[in-house]
Amino acid sequence: MKILRRQLAPAVVMLAALTLVLGLLYPLAVTGVAQATMPGRADGSLVRVDGNVVGSTLVGQGFVGEEYFHPRPSAAGDGYDALASAGSNLGPGSQELIDTVDQRVDEYRTVNRLDEDIVVPVDAVTASGSGLDPHISVANATLQAQRVADARGTSREEVMTLIEIHTDHRSLGFLGQAGVNVLGLNLALDESAR
Amino acid sequence: MRTADWLQAIAILATLAVACPLLGRYIAAVFADDGTPAPGDRFFGPVERFVYRLGGIDSTKEQRWNVYAISLIAFSGVSVLALYALQRLQEMLPLNPSDMAGVAPGIAWNTAVSFVTNTNWQSYSGESTMSHFTQMAGLTVQNFCSAAVGLAVAVALIRGLVRERRGTIGNFWVDLTKAVTRILLPISFVFALVFVGNGVVQNLSGPTEVATLEGATQTLPGGAIASQEVIKVLGTNGGGPFNANSIHPFENPTGFTNLMQIVLILLIPFAMAFAFGRMAKNRKQGYVVAATMFVLLFGTAANNVYQETSGNPALTQLGVTQRATADQSGGNLEGKDIRIGSAGCGVFSAATTNTSTGAANCQHDSMTPAGGGGALFAMMLGEISPGGVGSGLYGMLVFVLMAVFLAGLMVGRTPEYLGKRIQTAEIKLVVLYILFVPLVVLGFGAISVVVGPGLEGQLNTGPHGLSEIVYAFTSAGNNNGSAFGGLTATNDWYTTTLGLCMLVGRFFLAIPTLALAGSLVRKRRVPVTSGTFPTDTPLFAGLLTATVLIVVGLTYFPTLALGPIVEHLAR
Numbered sequence: 166m167k168i169l170r171r172q173l174a175p176a177v178v179m180l181a182a183l184t185l186v187l188g189l190l191y192p193l194a195v196t197g198v199a200q201a202t203m204p205g206r207a208d209g210s211l212v213r214v215d216g217n218v219v220g221s222t223l224v225g226q227g228f229v230g231e232e233y234f235h236p237r238p239s240a241a242g243d244g245y246d247a248l249a250s251a252g253s254n255l256g257p258g259s260q261e262l263i264d265t266v267d268q269r270v271d272e273y274r275t276v277n278r279l280d281e282d283i284v285v286p287v288d289a290v291t292a293s294g295s296g297l298d299p300h301i302s303v304a305n306a307t308l309q310a311q312r313v314a315d316a317r318g319t320s321r322e323e324v325m326t327l328i329e330i331h332t333d334h335r336s337l338g339f340l341g342q343a344g345v346n347v348l349g350l351n352l353a354l355d356e357s358a359r
Numbered sequence: 360m361r362t363a364d365w366l367q368a369i370a371i372l373a374t375l376a377v378a379c380p381l382l383g384r385y386i387a388a389v390f391a392d393d394g395t396p397a398p399g400d401r402f403f404g405p406v407e408r409f410v411y412r413l414g415g416i417d418s419t420k421e422q423r424w425n426v427y428a429i430s431l432i433a434f435s436g437v438s439v440l441a442l443y444a445l446q447r448l449q450e451m452l453p454l455n456p457s458d459m460a461g462v463a464p465g466i467a468w469n470t471a472v473s474f475v476t477n478t479n480w481q482s483y484s485g486e487s488t489m490s491h492f493t494q495m496a497g498l499t500v501q502n503f504c505s506a507a508v509g510l511a512v513a514v515a516l517i518r519g520l521v522r523e524r525r526g527t528i529g530n531f532w533v534d535l536t537k538a539v540t541r542i543l544l545p546i547s548f549v550f551a552l553v554f555v556g557n558g559v560v561q562n563l564s565g566p567t568e569v570a571t572l573e574g575a576t577q578t579l580p581g582g583a584i585a586s587q588e589v590i591k592v593l594g595t596n597g598g599g600p601f602n603a604n605s606i607h608p609f610e611n612p613t614g615f616t617n618l619m620q621i622v623l624i625l626l627i628p629f630a631m632a633f634a635f636g637r638m639a640k641n642r643k644q645g646y647v648v649a650a651t652m653f654v655l656l657f658g659t660a661a662n663n664v665y666q667e668t669s670g671n672p673a674l675t676q677l678g679v680t681q682r683a684t685a686d687q688s689g690g691n692l693e694g695k696d697i698r699i700g701s702a703g704c705g706v707f708s709a710a711t712t713n714t715s716t717g718a719a720n721c722q723h724d725s726m727t728p729a730g731g732g733g734a735l736f737a738m739m740l741g742e743i744s745p746g747g748v749g750s751g752l753y754g755m756l757v758f759v760l761m762a763v764f765l766a767g768l769m770v771g772r773t774p775e776y777l778g779k780r781i782q783t784a785e786i787k788l789v790v791l792y793i794l795f796v797p798l799v800v801l802g803f804g805a806i807s808v809v810v811g812p813g814l815e816g817q818l819n820t821g822p823h824g825l826s827e828i829v830y831a832f833t834s835a836g837n838n839n840g841s842a843f844g845g846l847t848a849t850n851d852w853y854t855t856t857l858g859l860c861m862l863v864g865r866f867f868l869a870i871p872t873l874a875l876a877g878s879l880v881r882k883r884r885v886p887v888t889s890g891t892f893p894t895d896t897p898l899f900a901g902l903l904t905a906t907v908l909i910v911v912g913l914t915y916f917p918t919l920a921l922g923p924i925v926e927h928l929a930r
Binding site: 168177178210219233246254285287292294295333348 | 694
């Protein structure tokens with residue numbers, strides 16, 4: 166007990182000193198340098214249209230309109246709630262998962278006017294891990310292209326060109342996976358309509 | 360796997376193969392025993408001496424193992440209390456732009472223990488619970504300190520093995536400080552900025568309200584994310600600022616940040632093996648430890664990548680394609696984000712569970728039975744492949760002593776390691792070390808599947824529901840912190856028992872380890888003879904790997920059989 170009491174003062178002083186350095190000086194120094202040199206990224210890669218923030222290129226949004234590309238299903242709050250990032254946590258054999266996916270497959274085919282025998286890309290019918298996935302697969306976007314083109318009265322080719330432009334390729338060509346940035350693509354569609 | 364995925368695996372291996380031996384050499388220099396000045400002494404020395412004087416610490420005086428252990432307990436105890444108070448009082452403290460209320464007592468206790476023990480199990484959702492101040496001055500600080508404590512214990516054990524006929528194993532306060540200032544802080548500062556450069560958020564502002572294109576509102580969180588993210592992975596902590604952890608696009612925005620996170624997770628634990636070889640003045644001993652760690656890691660990584668990229672057969676029958684083509688990366692994508700994909704999840708999930716990190720770049724609960732089972736199995740290995748910062752090395756060295764003991768029994772000689780005789784006292788401590796964690800993991804797990812408060816937490820049912828419960832206790836007991844997130848572990852039963860598991864997983868392992876160091880440091884070194892069993896050969900690496908697998912297999916196989924294995928076979 167005596168040894169323990171003798172080590173209490175060092176413990177308190179060390180924790181206080183470390184808290185000052187690691188809890189205040191370090192994060193504030195990183196913030197200072199980051200804000201001075203790359204404020205756009207440090208603030209969340211926000212996208213502005215006419216001066217108004219409309220979202221972040223990194224965070225998905227829950228588009229439902231005919232004329233927009235639809236993102237992946239989301240389990241974050243009521244969908245794409247950026248204050249409640251989450252996945253479904255349903256196990257691979259869960260009946261709830263199977264029923265939900267089954268229903269999503271039907272809906273996906275109906276909304277995009279696809280034939281019954283067209284297989285649906287897995288990302289279109291499964292909830293993402295963060296609930297904020299900004300991307301969909303190119304296969305998923307391609308299947309939505311005709312519907313979006315029809316709703317906007319433009320050609321499928323034009324929409325396909327925009328899909329290609331807004332595909333984020335793998336970092337350095339091989340890291341991670343490629344995906345179409347849904348917000349970027351939808352913004353571009355609005356832009357070209359103006 | 361496609362070409363790009365193979366390249367990604369090669370990039371990780373190549374980076375580690377270059378960085379770990381270099382960092383190991385540096386770590387050995389920082390904790391050198393020969394009186395040479397450590398790197399950075401001139402820069403950090405004056406500040407450190409000032410703090411030592413303030414705390415009444417004589418940095419030139421070394422400690423016996425029991426004083427070392429008591430210093431560790433005092434520091435951890437004070438840390439738990441401070442972190443608990445900080446969470447409870449956060450509404451009165453600055454940097455709280457979202458007006459977060461004080462954290463509820465059960466959650467605050469669980470979180471305080473969780474971060475101090477390097478577990479970083481999170482029973483709360485960061486973006487809706489913690490203020491910026493709590494994240495910075497509380498959680499980030501313990502992300503550093505808990506890793507530094509692990510490093511200190513590992514260095515103390517190495518000294519026990521290397522020194523001859525001495526009573527002391529170092530000074531806890533000096534080791535703790537050096538681990539922070541010379542190793543963790545410099546690396547964190549650099550990579551925090553690299554993270555920001557790739558999109559990780561770093562600000563002190565409150566949430567940003569956004570009007571979306573379709574007229575809805577979305578609220579984007581702010582915070583000092585990058586500075587916490589880097590030590591979250593570097594310190595094998597896993598406690599991130601957001602609920603979705605490394606799946607959240609503000610924590611892990613690109614394929615490149617994902618690669619960096621995997622590398623940073625594995626960096627120090629592997630480097631410690633090389634540092635050990637250097638400090639033992641026999642680098643081959645370090646290679647044997649590193650190779651064994653790598654074999655175990657590689658096995659689970661290969662399994663997890665294969666299982667996750669193969670997809671979920673239940674979905675194929677519904678008209679869903681999970682095949683990897685030019686247009687989609689495919690695989691089991693429930694609980695995964697596109698930019699990371701199923702292969703990225705496979706590698707990361709193995710890295711995070713073979714180390715005691717517990718960060719997650721995909722929802723482990725939604726992984727395939729054999730993939731999630733791989734993650735569970737990796738934790739059951741006891742976080743030694745390569746394990747946590749420091750704790751991985753000392754855990755593996757305990758298994759080394761077990762292996763030389765078994766080899767000694769086979770040839771009928773007193774076992775030796777690095778010239779130290781391994782006798783009854785040491786083997787008793789080794790056995791204690793190996794038994795404590797399975798005892799609490801399986802004990803509390805067994806109780807949870809028969810009592811109401813244990814069962815009510817499950818989201819999934821059947822074998823997967825059992826896996827959820829076992830995963831939680833395995834994660835807490837091994838100080839990992841990852842979760843099968845479907846389990847609601849916020850009731851009193853889980854916050855209390857998981858908190859106890861975390862304490863056992865930290866202190867009931869660190870203290871026997873220090874006792875072991877104290878017992879070994881007194882021994883003299885016996886000369887190598889023709890009868891000495893060599894421990895720096897591939898044969899010994901094989902024996903060590905087999906020892907780990909047999910001990911863990913015998914302990915956990917029945918549980919694995921009832922959970923992931925039956926789920927995999929029944930699908």
